[in-house]
Amino acid sequence: MPHNTDILILGGGLAGLRAAWAAAQSAPKLRVSLATLRPVPSGSSFANANGQLGMQLPQTDRERDQFFQEILSLAEPGHISRPLAEILVQEAESRFLDLDSLGLRFQREATGKLLRRTACFSPHARAAILYDLPHAYQRLCETVSTLGVDLLTGLETVSLLMDNGVARGAVLRKAGVGTKAHAMQDASMEYRARAVVVALGGPAARHPRHMAGPGSTGQGWELLQAAGAQLNNTDFLQYFWLNVETRQFRSPAEIAGPLAVAMTPDGREVAPSAKVLSLADARSGHCPAAWGPVPHQGELVHDYGMDQWLQAQANEKGVVRVKVDRNPWEQVALFVHSGNGGAVIGSHGEVHDLNNAPLPGLFACGECTTGMHGANRLGGAMVTATQVFGRRAGNAAARFALGA
Ligand SMILES: Cc1cc2nc3c(=O)[nH]c(=O)nc-3n(C[C@H](O)[C@H](O)[C@H](O)COP(=O)(O)OP(=O)(O)OC[C@H]3O[C@@H](n4cnc5c(N)ncnc54)[C@H](O)[C@@H]3O)c2cc1C
Numbered sequence: 191m192p193h194n195t196d197i198l199i200l201g202g203g204l205a206g207l208r209a210a211w212a213a214a215q216s217a218p219k220l221r222v223s224l225a226t227l228r229p230v231p232s233g234s235s236f237a238n239a240n241g242q243l244g245m246q247l248p249q250t251d252r253e254r255d256q257f258f259q260e261i262l263s264l265a266e267p268g269h270i271s272r273p274l275a276e277i278l279v280q281e282a283e284s285r286f287l288d289l290d291s292l293g294l295r296f297q298r299e300a301t302g303k304l305l306r307r308t309a310c311f312s313p314h315a316r317a318a319i320l321y322d323l324p325h326a327y328q329r330l331c332e333t334v335s336t337l338g339v340d341l342l343t344g345l346e347t348v349s350l351l352m353d354n355g356v357a358r359g360a361v362l363r364k365a366g367v368g369t370k371a372h373a374m375q376d377a378s379m380e381y382r383a384r385a386v387v388v389a390l391g392g393p394a395a396r397h398p399r400h401m402a403g404p405g406s407t408g409q410g411w412e413l414l415q416a417a418g419a420q421l422n423n424t425d426f427l428q429y430f431w432l433n434v435e436t437r438q439f440r441s442p443a444e445i446a447g448p449l450a451v452a453m454t455p456d457g458r459e460v461a462p463s464a465k466v467l468s469l470a471d472a473r474s475g476h477c478p479a480a481w482g483p484v485p486h487q488g489e490l491v492h493d494y495g496m497d498q499w500l501q502a503q504a505n506e507k508g509v510v511r512v513k514v515d516r517n518p519w520e521q522v523a524l525f526v527h528s529g530n531g532g533a534v535i536g537s538h539g540e541v542h543d544l545n546n547a548p549l550p551g552l553f554a555c556g557e558c559t560t561g562m563h564g565a566n567r568l569g570g571a572m573v574t575a576t577q578v579f580g581r582r583a584g585n586a587a588a589r590f591a592l593g594a
Contacts, residue, residue, distance in 0.1 A: 202226030205556025208580025232405025265564025309569025410558030423531030539583025
């Protein structure tokens, strides 16, 4: 027997919960269900190893313009949708205020004044810092539950139900059930819905070395693509250098800096060239390796030369042995932090097909989508995107379901 609901949200991260909140608020008479893998904080939103998240928060027209220009300057060689980037910038502050109104914990001075810090790729202190992520998860779950959203946990999305290009729900199965075909059939259930919002997170977990939190599967792109969605910018993953053992972030400005030497796979010690060293200042301004040149002190700098030098010393497993000053040798490697690509969406989270037409009833938000940033993403802009486009997708799904 299939289960029926009006709006089905897939994924319990910042994007999915924001979409559920908006959908339940804008269509209180409709049934909203949110299905996700784990009953506890999960994904990159609530279970990432850093334990805190920056959120871009421009508060004046000048800061909004600055934010917008920075997004554009980082987009190449990827593709950006200016209208989506404009929406992101214009609605960032309101979406921050929504979260703040729930009592989510943002860093403040002793006086209570909100602290804003610089974030990757920007010298401007515009990012609010959300900490205590389990508390954020709890408050968002309470908020959506109070609005009547069914929180269905322990369910894995296996596929999206499409009928001639129209979204009709999803096939879910109990998490942890074997992957053999017959077991899948026995355990899988159809959840039919008038509108579906996909918020299954980014692709990092598909890679053996990644930084996404528990509960991340990296399946969002595949499921969306199988449903007919157009994907874009999928080459542009964000990679961080981490110590393989401790999983601590290691800045290339240090491990390929003036005090560093690397061991080549054939046992030679090599030091970075003067050209590589000249990039250290620019490279220290962002954690992920950049795709393309990045603005630094009024110029465009190809600072990925530092990452390329490290990679050139990697063994066949992608591991580099480095030593900084008198410290012991350590092993570092690139880990996938997140993705900047995903499903192409319109301004209300409507998922586009290969002809750029919306797939009726299918919406998406969060890290499984793209367009509001191109190849590189400004630090803190993804959390903002989960809120801006999560709310928009939830509202649009509600409108669609009401009219369906
Ligand atoms: C260590 C780290 C630090 C970061 N720091 C920042 C930062 O400071 N600022 C910033 O803007 N961004 C940051 N990011 C990126 C940002 O956290 C994420 O892009 C964002 O939180 C993604 O939100 P989401 O809701 O789209 O996905 P997620 O939070 O990943 O949520 C996806 C949800 O879907 C569920 N799910 C996945 N697959 C399935 C399936 N098949 N079936 C059922 N459920 C499924 C997951 O369990 C999870 O609940 C960071 C990422 C990491 C890893």
